Amino acid sequence: MDAIPIHDIFVIGGGINGCGIARDAVGRGFSVYLAEMNDLASGTSSGSTKLIHGGLRYLEFYEFRLVREALMEREVLWKNAPHIIWPMRFVLPYAKGLRPAWLIRLGLFLYDHIGGRKLLPATKTLDMASDPAGKPLKPLFRKAFEYSDGWVNDARLVALNARDAADRGAVIRTRTKVVSARRDGSTWTIKVQNVLTGETEEVRARLLVNAAGPWVDHVLSAAVGQNEVHNVRLVQGSHIVVAKKFDDPRAYFFQNKDGRIIFAIPYEEEFTLIGTTDRDYPGDPHDVKISDTEIDYLCAAASEYFAQPVKRSDIVWTYSAVRPLYDDGASKAQEATRDYVLKADGGEGVAPLVNAFGGKITTFRRLAESMLEKIEGFLGKRGKPWTHDAPLPGGDFPATGFDAQVARLKSAYPFLDQRLARRLTRLYGTRAQKLLGLAKSNADLGRNFGADLFEAEVRYLVDNEWAVTAEDVLWRRTKRGLHFSREQAAALEEFMRGLSNRHVAAAE
Numbered sequence: 001m002d003a004i005p006i007h008d009i010f011v012i013g014g015g016i017n018g019c020g021i022a023r024d025a026v027g028r029g030f031s032v033y034l035a036e037m038n039d040l041a042s043g044t045s046s047g048s049t050k051l052i053h054g055g056l057r058y059l060e061f062y063e064f065r066l067v068r069e070a071l072m073e074r075e076v077l078w079k080n081a082p083h084i085i086w087p088m089r090f091v092l093p094y095a096k097g098l099r100p101a102w103l104i105r106l107g108l109f110l111y112d113h114i115g116g117r118k119l120l121p122a123t124k125t126l127d128m129a130s131d132p133a134g135k136p137l138k139p140l141f142r143k144a145f146e147y148s149d150g151w152v153n154d155a156r157l158v159a160l161n162a163r164d165a166a167d168r169g170a171v172i173r174t175r176t177k178v179v180s181a182r183r184d185g186s187t188w189t190i191k192v193q194n195v196l197t198g199e200t201e202e203v204r205a206r207l208l209v210n211a212a213g214p215w216v217d218h219v220l221s222a223a224v225g226q227n228e229v230h231n232v233r234l235v236q237g238s239h240i241v242v243a244k245k246f247d248d249p250r251a252y253f254f255q256n257k258d259g260r261i262i263f264a265i266p267y268e269e270e271f272t273l274i275g276t277t278d279r280d281y282p283g284d285p286h287d288v289k290i291s292d293t294e295i296d297y298l299c300a301a302a303s304e305y306f307a308q309p310v311k312r313s314d315i316v317w318t319y320s321a322v323r324p325l326y327d328d329g330a331s332k333a334q335e336a337t338r339d340y341v342l343k344a345d346g347g348e349g350v351a352p353l354v355n356a357f358g359g360k361i362t363t364f365r366r367l368a369e370s371m372l373e374k375i376e377g378f379l380g381k382r383g384k385p386w387t388h389d390a391p392l393p394g395g396d397f398p399a400t401g402f403d404a405q406v407a408r409l410k411s412a413y414p415f416l417d418q419r420l421a422r423r424l425t426r427l428y429g430t431r432a433q434k435l436l437g438l439a440k441s442n443a444d445l446g447r448n449f450g451a452d453l454f455e456a457e458v459r460y461l462v463d464n465e466w467a468v469t470a471e472d473v474l475w476r477r478t479k480r481g482l483h484f485s486r487e488q489a490a491a492l493e494e495f496m497r498g499l500s501n502r503h504v505a506a507a508e
């Protein structure tokens with residue numbers, strides 16, 4: 001037993017919260033081990049609407065603390081990761097019979113003023129007869145409000161947090177499931193299983209963080225052995241992706257007659273992302289899948305606004321995820337709080353456990369800071385909060401300097417066409433140079449698996465970002481899956497099978 005090294009902190013879950021906590025903790029000097037049972041961001045953190053937003057709608061539920069904190073994070077996160085996060089303007093058409101204009105104006109006034117906005121432009125009113133935003137919509141929408149929020153590549157935000165944590169010394173293990181966690185006095189002994197090989201191993205730590213998202217209660221009952229656990233409410237949200245409905249770079253915020261809202265957002269250059277739904281989910285989070293009712297709901301809700309209706313046959317992809325909302329006893333799924341709650345037990349000779357319930361992608365960095373306060377309460381202070389001004393890997397260029405960064409990449413690698421240079425900068429920022437290495441032509445990038453996904457990129461993702469399967473690459477590290485045929489995906493899978501054994505050691 002003594003031969004097993006003791007880590008300060010063991011984190012369960014490689015979603016945005018687990019990876020954000022691991023990064024913050026290791027940066028303060030704690031030794032950290034993180035286990036993710038599947039791929040990074042394979043849970044809820046790749047299935048979000050991908051907004052860095054205050055959450056205009058949450059104002060209706062008086063969530064002022066959450067909205068203010070989230071609004072403040074918009075510019076902080078944009079500056080830390082300007083490759084994968086950028087500002088987006090949202091057009092909210094005024095619809096007769098729904099929320100009155102004064103209420104929307106009041107909400108947007110608060111939005112503009114409580115959130116420390118410095119770079120993002122303020123709200124304005126649009127005349128939809130003359131503004132291009134009115135063009136794809138039915139002519140009955142004559143007036144709209146336009147406001148600022150942000151966009152994030154959610155799955156990459158997770159991978160970059162993990163990369164940074166590993167660069168600073170954290171152990172990040174994917175395909176590694178926590179099967180049990182036992183207190184031996186003031187330390188934890190955690191049994192992990194490699195889900196690919198079935199091998200198990202014991203790891204010891206002073207403190208356990210449960211950031212298992214929708215599985216947070218399951219971890220408590222199945223691995224930690226607690227009874228009667230009910231902390232989170234699982235709420236499903238689904239999205240559809242259709243060929244692009246409009247050319248404008250702005251997104252739409254549509255109010256529905258049932259009091260809910262949906263977004264229609266420009267997505268991956270050629271598509272429009274529409275979502276989300278909001279309904280209680282009784283099943284296993286692994287099996288979550290869009291239902292026919294949700295597809296009909298999203299098509300009908302968007303068709304209330306677009307002049308050209310959204311039809312089932314327009315759908316090219318769908319995805320679905322489960323929100324692990326802290327159960328505050330709200331009667332409707334959409335009214336349950338989106339705020340996070342941290343709960344700890346242990347201390348004084350009993351190894352501490354801290355659980356993270358709820359939260360948003362937008363507030364992950366603040367959740368991690370609050371978690372570190374709790375951790376330091378048990379393990380003692382190590383370092384100051386530091387992530388506010390620390391760029392994520394590849395994000396070390398000015399927030400407004402994306403186009404200049406693309407130009408820099410193109411001048412270093414003149415053979416890249418504009419589209420590929422933009423795509424690589426969007427995904428990897430300044431680390432695109434590392435990926436491209438000494439390449440002098442497309443041929444030097446190796447095999448093209450399709451849609452300009454070259455071998456060099458696949459190898460980079462395997463060696464640096466824990467990618468193991470074609471799905472990891474096509475749907476989480478990139479969204480090349482939208483452009484791949486089944487045969488191309490199978491060829492990539494076969495290629496990766498030859499590489500994946502190498503990866504686990506290489507990524508650290």
Ligand SMILES: Cc1cc2nc3c(=O)[nH]c(=O)nc-3n(C[C@H](O)[C@H](O)[C@H](O)COP(=O)(O)OP(=O)(O)OC[C@H]3O[C@@H](n4cnc5c(N)ncnc54)[C@H](O)[C@@H]3O)c2cc1C
Pocket residue numbers: 012013014015016017018035036037038039040041042043044045046047048049050051052053176177178179211212213214215219223235236237238276321322323324358359360361362363
């Ligand atoms: C439809 C939808 C839309 C959303 N839109 C937004 C949005 O636009 N903006 C925003 O800010 N937020 C949004 N959110 C919220 C946000 O996505 C979530 O709050 C966030 O992703 C939760 O992250 P997490 O790390 O807690 O959970 P997860 O990402 O689910 O991570 C938990 C991880 O734990 C792992 N795990 C579980 N059990 C074990 C075990 N025993 N051993 C090892 N690993 C384990 C899982 O595999 C999983 O990867 C949305 C959520 C949904 C569902």
